[in-house]
Amino acid sequence: MNPVEQVISARQAEFQSAFQAAKQSATTFETKLNERLNTPTTQTKATNIQTVTDAELARAREAYEALINKSETAESTSTTTSSSSAKTEASTKATTESTVWNNYPIKPISAENEGKYSELIKAAAAKYDVPEALIKRVIQVESNFNPNVTSSAGATGLMQLMYGSNRTDPATNIDSGTKQLASYIKKYDGDLKLALAAYNAGPGNVHKYGGVPPFKETQNYLTKIIG
Template sequence: MNPVEHVISTRQAEFERAFEAAKQSSTTFETKLNERLNATTEQKTTSIQTVTDAELNRAREVYEALINQADTTSTTVPNTTAETTATETKPTTESTNWNNYQIKPISAENEGKYSELIKTAAAKYDVPEALIKRVIQVESNFNPSVVSSAGATGLMQLMYGSNRTDPATNIDLGTKQLAGYIKKYDGDLKLALAAYNAGPGNVSKYGGVPPFKETQNYLTKIIE
């Protein structure tokens, strides 16, 4: 197989994986949307709500991102192997003034759990270990098998990607996503955490931290 055929074959496989993930996310989104609509219809007789605003919005954000990813992958095929060797840009949080934020500690029972994986991800994406630990504490209480009602999975509650229950994969991808949001919002940790919880679309829509009670409580659980 010549280099061009190899690249085309690789990209085709990537597209197929992205498309399959998009289909799965679409099913999750539609299911949760129907649940929410049904809950709204039945609100006169019950106060139980199975899906929160933040969960529904997070599912929608991920669904749209996967569709966009699939569209981009399907239309972009490099002409040479040189284009496939570009290194991934490492999100930087150097502009973040961590002194402005007090990250709350994790419970003593979780100290030491996944410490090496957390240390590796922290160094790789330039995110404090304490922040990664606290996010894991709030998201899953260090239980890699947790699955939310919206389909978020694992230690850092990822909405998409393969091997999400694998601690190493989950911590790496979760930290990468968090670092990307920190960079996107120029070091504003509140906005980065709000985007991680409710999706960047809602941060943009409301011009700051969304007025969702779940998201606001999420921030107070992680930083002071």
């Protein structure tokens, strides 16, 4: 749970505590009020039910109203805090993502490939929160937009996937490849160099070398995509 969620959770817990107290007070007030209004005096004495004075009713009402007001204030504060926190978190996320992509300018693709698979790329970009330009560039470098190409290692399709069925199908390949790339971006906290290195050489090698592996192929791969 991140710090923002912890604050929201704490505020919700405080509200629930105040609400339960108000609910209990309301129940007590209602019970006493019913006793006062619905039970005849003679019956009250006969059954030994405790009577409620006007002063007690007034105090109970005051306590009840105070708790209700406190609960409403707590709810309003919790809602405002949650809304403010959500806006701040969204703004921070947008700023962070913008900074990440600005730090790694993605090279453009060739004009002849610009319109190829644009709808599939756009859908994958929106689904996995990965820039369209990055997906296009990876496809350019991996296969030059040829869905039927297979490497000597067995990588297949537009984004050169090693595993999975129907890898030559553009829709399946782009979706699976983008999902894998997005998982690496998340794994390395937005470090695009490490994410691309993992995509090319595998996360095991990134871990083994504590960063971008010293493989000429991987280093050239990064240069081709982000310079």
